[in-house]
Amino acid sequence: MTPTSPPAASPEPPKPSALTLLLLAECASCRTSLPRLRPGLCPPCLLALAALAPGRVGLRRAPPGLPPLAAGGVYGGVLRRAVLAYKEADRRDLLPQLGELLAGAVIAHGGASALVPVPTTFAGRRRRGWDHLAPLAKAAARRLGVPVLRVLRARGRADSAGLGRDARLRGAVDAFAPRWGARRRLAGLPETASLVLVDDVATTGATLAAASRVLAGLGRRPVGAAVVAATPLWDEIHPERLRRSALPASTWS
Numbered sequence: 001m002t003p004t005s006p007p008a009a010s011p012e013p014p015k016p017s018a019l020t021l022l023l024l025a026e027c028a029s030c031r032t033s034l035p036r037l038r039p040g041l042c043p044p045c046l047l048a049l050a051a052l053a054p055g056r057v058g059l060r061r062a063p064p065g066l067p068p069l070a071a072g073g074v075y076g077g078v079l080r081r082a083v084l085a086y087k088e089a090d091r092r093d094l095l096p097q098l099g100e101l102l103a104g105a106v107i108a109h110g111g112a113s114a115l116v117p118v119p120t121t122f123a124g125r126r127r128r129g130w131d132h133l134a135p136l137a138k139a140a141a142r143r144l145g146v147p148v149l150r151v152l153r154a155r156g157r158a159d160s161a162g163l164g165r166d167a168r169l170r171g172a173v174d175a176f177a178p179r180w181g182a183r184r185r186l187a188g189l190p191e192t193a194s195l196v197l198v199d200d201v202a203t204t205g206a207t208l209a210a211a212s213r214v215l216a217g218l219g220r221r222p223v224g225a226a227v228v229a230a231t232p233l234w235d236e237i238h239p240e241r242l243r244r245s246a247l248p249a250s251t252w253s
Ligand SMILES: [Zn+2]
Pocket: 001, 027, 028, 029, 030, 031, 032, 041, 042, 043, 044, 045, 046
């Protein structure tokens, strides 16, 4: 396997047709040629993802209101390239693997009664041309046999891609609000229902903390947050569970 650069983000990624998806024949991570009709990842990249074991992670400078966090793995190597290919190049053929890792992160919290996706910003949706988190949350929820509760909405703000920690923290304050009918939907849940916030990547934890504060304001503080991948800014609480085997050394510099 020869690692290559991740696919470059384009402002408006072309929407692949069903036929294009059917004919995809390269690994989304290392771009090794794959037999036609077998999209996704090549066997070595699949093995690298399978070696990841989701677990709890912590942050030294956690923003106020951040619930306990679990990640499918560290954002680097094969996992980073797979997440980028999924988000920026619309590689929905990676949903089974990424959904499985997100479900694993939820299980690290002891499971959930329902998953609450962090809303994607309008700017992010427009840049990518689609809401990448909704199918991911659905894939994890299907795997866990629980519902997805879309009870939050994003207020108008800039996409956080490319922003530094302080800018993300500032931008995330009041970033979310309850969707119409959210209070009623949440009130319909049993008292013991446990909610887990889900997102694709945790960088500073700012958006997860902001979303958690809105849920807490509705009387439903989430028991945790789960992401497919956490950036190396995060300290590992269970280093043996978030294996570095899939990461190039440069990820940790
Ligand atoms: Zn590969």
